[in-house]
Amino acid sequence: MAIKKTSLIIGRQPLIESLQSGRPIDKILLQKNTGGEIVHTIRELAKKNNVPIQVVPVEKLNSITRANHQGIIAFAALVQYLDLQQVIDHVVGKGETPLFIILDGVTDVRNIGAIARTAVCCGAQAMIIPDKGVGALNEEAMKSSAGALEHLHVCRVNSLMKAVDELHLNGIRVFASEMTAKKALHEVDWKEPSAVVMGSEDKGVYPALMKICDEQFKIPMAGAFESLNVSVATGMILYEAMKQRQAPNP
Structure with missing residues (x-):
C-alpha cells in the first residue's frame, strides 16, 4: 500500500x-x-x-x-483506501487464508497504529474501518504503526454491517471478543478464513454488529481485572491465530 x-x-x-x-x-x-x-x-x-x-x-x-x-x-488521506471485495480476491488469489481486523469505534490513533503493527507481524492482511466513528489514519497513527500501514490493506466502508455481510458471502467467518462468552480464545478455529471485530474500550462492539457475528469468544484472565487495552487484546488474538496457522498438521 x-x-x-x-x-x-x-x-x-x-x-x-x-x-x-x-x-x-x-x-x-x-x-x-x-x-x-x-x-x-x-x-x-x-x-x-x-x-x-x-x-x-x-x-x-x-x-x-x-x-x-x-x-x-x-x-x-495518507493511505490509499481499497475496495473490500478486491482485497478479498487479492488475498485469496495469492493462496492465502484471509485474516482481517474490523475496527468498531476505535478512536485512539495510537491504538490503531499499534493494531496495524501487530497485524502485519501476525500475518493479518487487511484492516476494515468505517467512514465515521474511527480515528483518522494521520501522521500519529503512521508513526505508531512503525511503517506497518504501508504493508496492510485498509478498506474504508460506509457500513460495518454490510462489510460483515460481504465477508460472509465470501466464506469468511466473523468473530468478536465478549467477556461473557463461553468459548475461550484458543478454542476458536483460526485456521479458517476469519475476521475479528474489535470494539472501543468503553462501549465494546456495537450490539447489532455483535449479533451478526458468527461466534463470540473470551480472552481468559488470571484474575478479576477485566479491562484490556484494545491494541493489547488485538495482539493476543492475532498471536493465537498465527500460532494455530503455523502449527504443523497432526
Whole structure:
C-alpha cells in the first residue's frame, strides 16, 4: 500500500477536482449553513467516494488555515483506501487464508497504529474501518504503526454491517471478543478464513454488529481485572491465530 503525502485541500473547486480524480480523502469539514449548487455537487461526490463530511462552525475552519477556504476544507488521506471485495480476491488469489481486523469505534490513533503493527507481524492482511466513528489514519497513527500501514490493506466502508455481510458471502467467518462468552480464545478455529471485530474500550462492539457475528469468544484472565487495552487484546488474538496457522498438521 502506498503512503500518500498529507496535505490540506482548501476551497470548493480544488476539492471538486480532487474528488473527481479519485484522490484519497480522509474527511471534509463543511462550514455550518453553507449551501448552493457547488456544495450539493461536493456532497454528491463525497457520497460516491465514501468520504465523510463533518459540519463545523467557521471558527474551526479559521483555526486550521488563514487562506480563503470558502467554507470548506478537506484532509487528503495518507493511505490509499481499497475496495473490500478486491482485497478479498487479492488475498485469496495469492493462496492465502484471509485474516482481517474490523475496527468498531476505535478512536485512539495510537491504538490503531499499534493494531496495524501487530497485524502485519501476525500475518493479518487487511484492516476494515468505517467512514465515521474511527480515528483518522494521520501522521500519529503512521508513526505508531512503525511503517506497518504501508504493508496492510485498509478498506474504508460506509457500513460495518454490510462489510460483515460481504465477508460472509465470501466464506469468511466473523468473530468478536465478549467477556461473557463461553468459548475461550484458543478454542476458536483460526485456521479458517476469519475476521475479528474489535470494539472501543468503553462501549465494546456495537450490539447489532455483535449479533451478526458468527461466534463470540473470551480472552481468559488470571484474575478479576477485566479491562484490556484494545491494541493489547488485538495482539493476543492475532498471536493465537498465527500460532494455530503455523502449527504443523497432526
